Amino acid sequence: MGAHGPAKGFTRWLTTTNHKDIGSMYLWFSFAMFLLGGSFAMVIRAELFQPGLQIVEPEFFNQMTTMHGLVMVFGAIMPAFVGLANWMIPMMIGAPDMALPRMNNWSFWILPPTFLMLASTLFMEGGGPNFGWTFYAPLSTTYAPPSVTFFIFAVHAMGISSIMGSINIIATVVNMRAPGMTYMKMPMFVWTWLITAFLLVAVMPVLAGAVTMMLMDIHFGTSFFNAAGGGDPVLFQHVFWFFGHPEVYIIILPAFGVVSEIIPTFSRKPLFGYASMVYATASIAFLSFIVWVHHMYTVGLPIAGELFFMYATMLIAVPTAAKVFNWITTMFKGSITLETPMLFAIAKVFLFTIGGFSGLMLAMAPADFQYHDSYFVVAHFHYTMVAGAIFALSAAVYYWLPKWTGRMYNETMGKTHFWISFIGFNLTFFPQHFVGLAGMPRRIPDYNLMFADFNMISSIGAFIYGSSQLLFLFNVVRTITHGKPVSDAKVWDGATTLEWTVPSPAPYHTFSTPPEVK
Amino acid sequence: MYLQAKRLYKLALSPVLMLLSLFSTGAWANDGSPQRWQTNMTPGVTEVGAKIYDLHMLVLWICVAVGVIVFAVMFYSVFAYRRDRHQEPATFHENTKLEIAWTVVPFLLLIVMAVPATNTLIEIYDTDDAELDILITGYQWKWKYEYINPEGDNVSFFSSLLTDKAEIGNTEDKGSNYLLEVDEPLVLPVGKKVRFLVTANDVLHAWWVPALAVKRDAIPGFINEAWTNATETGVYRGQCAELCGRDHGFMPIVVNVVEEADYKTWMADKQAEAAEIKKLMEQTFSMDELVERGKTVYNRSCVACHGANGEGGVGKPIANSPIATGEVAQHINVLVNGVPGTAMQAFGGQLNDVDLAAVVTYTRNAFGNNMGDKVQPIDVYNFKKGQ
Numbered sequence: 001m002g003a004h005g006p007a008k009g010f011t012r013w014l015t016t017t018n019h020k021d022i023g024s025m026y027l028w029f030s031f032a033m034f035l036l037g038g039s040f041a042m043v044i045r046a047e048l049f050q051p052g053l054q055i056v057e058p059e060f061f062n063q064m065t066t067m068h069g070l071v072m073v074f075g076a077i078m079p080a081f082v083g084l085a086n087w088m089i090p091m092m093i094g095a096p097d098m099a100l101p102r103m104n105n106w107s108f109w110i111l112p113p114t115f116l117m118l119a120s121t122l123f124m125e126g127g128g129p130n131f132g133w134t135f136y137a138p139l140s141t142t143y144a145p146p147s148v149t150f151f152i153f154a155v156h157a158m159g160i161s162s163i164m165g166s167i168n169i170i171a172t173v174v175n176m177r178a179p180g181m182t183y184m185k186m187p188m189f190v191w192t193w194l195i196t197a198f199l200l201v202a203v204m205p206v207l208a209g210a211v212t213m214m215l216m217d218i219h220f221g222t223s224f225f226n227a228a229g230g231g232d233p234v235l236f237q238h239v240f241w242f243f244g245h246p247e248v249y250i251i252i253l254p255a256f257g258v259v260s261e262i263i264p265t266f267s268r269k270p271l272f273g274y275a276s277m278v279y280a281t282a283s284i285a286f287l288s289f290i291v292w293v294h295h296m297y298t299v300g301l302p303i304a305g306e307l308f309f310m311y312a313t314m315l316i317a318v319p320t321a322a323k324v325f326n327w328i329t330t331m332f333k334g335s336i337t338l339e340t341p342m343l344f345a346i347a348k349v350f351l352f353t354i355g356g357f358s359g360l361m362l363a364m365a366p367a368d369f370q371y372h373d374s375y376f377v378v379a380h381f382h383y384t385m386v387a388g389a390i391f392a393l394s395a396a397v398y399y400w401l402p403k404w405t406g407r408m409y410n411e412t413m414g415k416t417h418f419w420i421s422f423i424g425f426n427l428t429f430f431p432q433h434f435v436g437l438a439g440m441p442r443r444i445p446d447y448n449l450m451f452a453d454f455n456m457i458s459s460i461g462a463f464i465y466g467s468s469q470l471l472f473l474f475n476v477v478r479t480i481t482h483g484k485p486v487s488d489a490k491v492w493d494g495a496t497t498l499e500w501t502v503p504s505p506a507p508y509h510t511f512s513t514p515p516e517v518k
Numbered sequence: 519m520y521l522q523a524k525r526l527y528k529l530a531l532s533p534v535l536m537l538l539s540l541f542s543t544g545a546w547a548n549d550g551s552p553q554r555w556q557t558n559m560t561p562g563v564t565e566v567g568a569k570i571y572d573l574h575m576l577v578l579w580i581c582v583a584v585g586v587i588v589f590a591v592m593f594y595s596v597f598a599y600r601r602d603r604h605q606e607p608a609t610f611h612e613n614t615k616l617e618i619a620w621t622v623v624p625f626l627l628l629i630v631m632a633v634p635a636t637n638t639l640i641e642i643y644d645t646d647d648a649e650l651d652i653l654i655t656g657y658q659w660k661w662k663y664e665y666i667n668p669e670g671d672n673v674s675f676f677s678s679l680l681t682d683k684a685e686i687g688n689t690e691d692k693g694s695n696y697l698l699e700v701d702e703p704l705v706l707p708v709g710k711k712v713r714f715l716v717t718a719n720d721v722l723h724a725w726w727v728p729a730l731a732v733k734r735d736a737i738p739g740f741i742n743e744a745w746t747n748a749t750e751t752g753v754y755r756g757q758c759a760e761l762c763g764r765d766h767g768f769m770p771i772v773v774n775v776v777e778e779a780d781y782k783t784w785m786a787d788k789q790a791e792a793a794e795i796k797k798l799m800e801q802t803f804s805m806d807e808l809v810e811r812g813k814t815v816y817n818r819s820c821v822a823c824h825g826a827n828g829e830g831g832v833g834k835p836i837a838n839s840p841i842a843t844g845e846v847a848q849h850i851n852v853l854v855n856g857v858p859g860t861a862m863q864a865f866g867g868q869l870n871d872v873d874l875a876a877v878v879t880y881t882r883n884a885f886g887n888n889m890g891d892k893v894q895p896i897d898v899y900n901f902k903k904g905q
Contacts, residue, residue: 052687053686053687058766058767062766130764136761138721139722143658234737268601268607269608273612298759300734303639303643307636310632310635318621318624318625321624322617325620331596333595333610335601335607337601349592353585354585357585366635367574370570372733373724373733433557434555438558441726441757443767446767448695448696450553450556
């Protein structure tokens with residue numbers, strides 16, 4: 001065990017190279033962004049509570065939808081999983097720290113100023129980004145507010161942070177596994193993150209390319225996306241979605257990893273089909289590169305292209321279904337208890353599968369001519385992003401919090417958080433399937449009276465879901481300050497991975513001497 | 519009291535009805551507008567729309583069936599294998615046969631879905647043999663429809679939101695077609711294959727009418743094709759489906775499908791109207807005529823940004839503006855070509871020369887501007903020709 005404890009004071013956090021410190025900072029930062037992005041969502045749902053314009057102007061509404069998407073994807077979900085990776089990967093593979101600790105420090109500290117800058121665009125003349133989180137040109141170039149340049153800079157900075165973070169994860173997993181920890185013995189969370197890291201390294205530069213072309217169009221007279229200058233607005237969408245589709249798997253694969261840890265622990269039974277889980281994850285990652293056009297079915301592609309991308313997209317259902325079957329078979333004949341992490345994990349499997357079903361429906365190109373850019377799509381991706389990723393994150397925090405803090409959270413409060421979230425979430429997003437099918441387009445600040453009932457239900461659900469997160473925050477803070485200390489290294493009796501062999505709370509330095517894995 | 523109770527009862531029952539309706543494949547009302555508590559896609563009034571609806575229901579039912587089985591096993595496990603009932607967990611963790619089965623079965627189900635999907639898609643892409651071609655151009659934030667007439671002049675007009683600002687601002691009651699009504703709908707003959715050529719003038723838009731089962735992106739510099747063949751007369755409503763800036767939510771689409779004879783009458787009227795405008799363009803107008811016409815044009819096309827009294831808003835003020843009180847040629851230039859990089863659009867292609875002349879004259883002689891000069895259609899014509 002290392003003799004060095006953490007430094008004192010604020011410089012500890014500024015200069016730290018400790019994976020646990022950096023992991024904690026990532027997690028707190030992402031939670032702050034979750035609340036910020038969530039507050040934007042509250043503005044959206046408040047405006048949509050009733051037909052007519054009540055609270056905000058359409059121009060500001062567009063800024064809210066844009067910033068909600070950007071902050072949630074790049075500020076909340078992605079950094080949260082990087083935080084988990086920082087905390088858990090070294091402990092799960094028996095490594096003393098991340099492979100590149102100084103770079104680790106930098107990849108975190110890029111983020112706070114970046115998001116401060118992005119948020120500050122809301123106060124600039126002309127307002128913040130208002131062209132949707134997908135920022136289609138030419139709305140985001142020729143027709144964009146002046147703050148778009150800050151947005152481009154922010155995207156570049158987040159990209160650098162993500163690329164450095166993922167290089168670090170790859171280097172750690174490849175080089176720093178404890179003796180005996182072969183690839184096929186790694187915990188699923190480590191596997192899913194390894195594959196995710198490769199996806200990140202592959203596609204973040206593509207995103208950087210897209211925003212660089214925007215920058216050139218806006219300031220240097222090029223016409224990449226300007227038809228009048230010989231450019232092609234559709235090119236933007238191809239480049240964006242070549243990044244964007246792998247991006248959604250970047251968000252969901254680590255969530256799969258978390259669930260693959262939690263379900264075996266609380267079923268007290270090994271993960272069913274470990275090898276097939278690994279192959280399924282790799283197949284999903286591969287397929288994610290050849291399906292991007294399903295976001296663009298209505299853009300006017302030749303039919304051959306349309307058919308190819310439709311078939312490829314449908315294929316993703318096979319490995320994804322295999323994963324769901326594996327989780328459920330893991331539970332089958334187990335010895336199950338339903339602590340808060342398990343509740344969130346089961347709900348994640350249940351709700352993500354519903355999101356998968358609507359995803360399969362959306363894959364059907366002809367039907368997509370009716371679904372595309374409607375609220376049906378909004379419902380679909382919130383089932384995958386919120387229930388799929390954020391429920392998994394909540395599960396992960398409850399699961400590992402005793403290991404991080406050495407204290408047990410309040411189970412009743414945790415379960416209350418779960419049930420309020422579960423009800424609030426479904427109340428918010430299930431009715432959005434209906435209004436979408438009935439013809440309500442997404443990204444509109446006002447709507448016909450016929451959509452009013454479901455929108456009101458949806459808004460009420462959103463307020464419930466949103467406020468339940470404050471309970472979550474309270475529970476976590478209360479655990480840190482007043483939680484009952486856990487004496488056991490192995491907090492959960494069904495847990496098997498290496499992090500449960502170190503004391504709780506995990507000491508500042510763990511596995512200075514690598515463990516022997518049999 | 520009774521009414522209120524009835525309403526409450528309906529409200530309480532509505533989630534049940536909603537679920538029931540979700541699981542019924544029965545026909546839906548072919549109304550062209552969304553319905554209250556509508557939970558499902560409309561099959562619409564076209565053959566393709568009905569096929570899309572059938573595909574949608576097929577996939578939905580397959581998903582429901584798979585979901586019922588999967589979730590049944592899941593919830594059964596949660597209940598039957600709780601630790602209080604089942605202390606000793608099993609230890610199995612693989613089963614090759616099972617894993618092969620649950621890879622092959624979904625694959626077969628996908629083929630069942632892919633066949634009708636492919637057939638329908640091929641049909642959607644078959645834009646041949648259309649009897650009528652219409653060029654649809656998306657503008658921020660209205661639609662332009664141009665009927666392509668191989669034997670004469672094209673007929674074209676703009677179609678923009680009719681809903682009153684007071685309804686949007688909640689100072690007046692909202693009508694039933696709130697935000698889904700336009701000043702001039704697209705008119706189509708029933709039972710004819712109509713091809714749409716879809717493009718945009720500024721940013722991306724998307725032309726979507728659920729009942730006609732058409733959604734196509736409108737992209738500047740590209741012309742996309744789509745088609746429809748409505749089998750029933752009626753009024754069908756839709757909206758722009760691609761985020762296009764501030765008033766994305768305020769550029770609806772209304773399609774009026776009428777009998778062939780009515781369509782012909784309407785078309786003849788439109789052509790006569792166009793001929794009338796053409797004639798007007800050769801005339802010289804008096805100040806009063808120009809100001810009167812200009813006021814109408816102003817209130818239709820300019821008032822949203824420049825204010826009812828020319829005081830400005832999104833756009834610059836017109837009262838005392840250096841343009842409206844400056845050189846005539848520059849004033850015409852701003853209207854015809856717009857101001858790049860600002861919200862001021864190029865109206866040269868949106869308004870005819872008579873209207874342009876009238877609105878220039880009006881704004882030079884209203885809101886306290888007192889230039890006293892007149893602009894005639896021929897001046898606008900010459901300006902356009904000269905540039």
